[in-house]
Every structure is written in structure tokens, then in C-alpha cells.
Amino acid sequence: MNLQITHYNNHFKIKGVLNRQNVAVFQNEFKNIFDKFSSLTLSIEDLESIDTYGVNALAQLHNESITKHKNLSIIGLGCDDLYEHFKSESAA
Template sequence: MSLIINTAKNNYQLIGELTKTNAKDLEKVLNKGLKKFNKVVINIEEVSAIDRHGVNIITKVHQAALNSNKSIAIIGYGCKDLYNHINTNTAA
């Protein structure tokens, strides 16, 4: 299954699987959003799977947001695991 990214202003709803094949596309979309907005919201409620490439892209974009004094909020089922991964890698 592919990844669908629905956008409404600074809100990005992800539907499908976030994998190596589409992680770079998501990175481009989120980086573009961070140029326009101070806060970006990513809804992963309808994401059925995220591989390590997807997790790494979200972590990378999160770090870029922090470096630019901007923020990313991740909402939806499974975001606690993603939150823990991001905090572990950001603290290092």
C-alpha cells in the first residue's frame, strides 16, 4: 500500500504505509510545511505501518524543526512509540 498525504493548512494526515519508497516524499512535504508554518501537525491515525526509514525521516524533520525554533506535533495511535524514539535520539 502506498502513502496518501492529505493537507489542510499546517495539518498533514497520513494514510497507508510510511516506508522507504515514500519517506523522502513525506520529508519534502513536511519541510515545505515548516517553511510556511511555525507548527506542523502530523496525524498518523490511519498509518498501517512505519518502517525504520519512515521513523528516521520523521525524526530528522523533527530535529530540523527544533533547530528552526518551530514545532511538530504527532497525533494518532502509535505516536507514543514514535515520541519515545524521537526523544531518545534527540537527547543523544
């Protein structure tokens, strides 16, 4: 399945697969997003799989929210790879 990104105001839904082949689509969608919104909610409930490129793209978005003092909420269970990445980051 391809990557689908839908949104209503500042609530975005990510559906499908986020990987090396389509990470540029994700990055283009969220480029300068914190210039438009002070808070952002990202639902990964329908994310079927993610590779390291996708995890890094989400981590970069997270880091950008911190540096720009904006709120980023990632909601939904998503997939285990993403959960394990952020779990290991917080433990370090």
C-alpha cells in the same frame, strides 16, 4: 497500501505505509515546511506501518522543528515502531 498525505492549512494526515520505497515522497512534501508554517500538526492515526527509514524521516522533521524553533505536534496512536523509537530517544 501506498502513502497518502493530505492537509488543510498546517494540519497534515499521513495514511498508509511509510517505508524505504516512499520516504522520498514524505521528505519532498515536508521539505522547507517550516518556512511556510510556524506550527505543524501531523496526524499518524491512519499510518499502518513504518520502517526505520520512515521513523528517521519523522525524527528529522522533529529535529528541524527544534532547530528552527517551530512547533511540531504528532498526534494519533499510529504504530508501535514509531512510539518505541521516540520512547527510547527520550529515555536516553
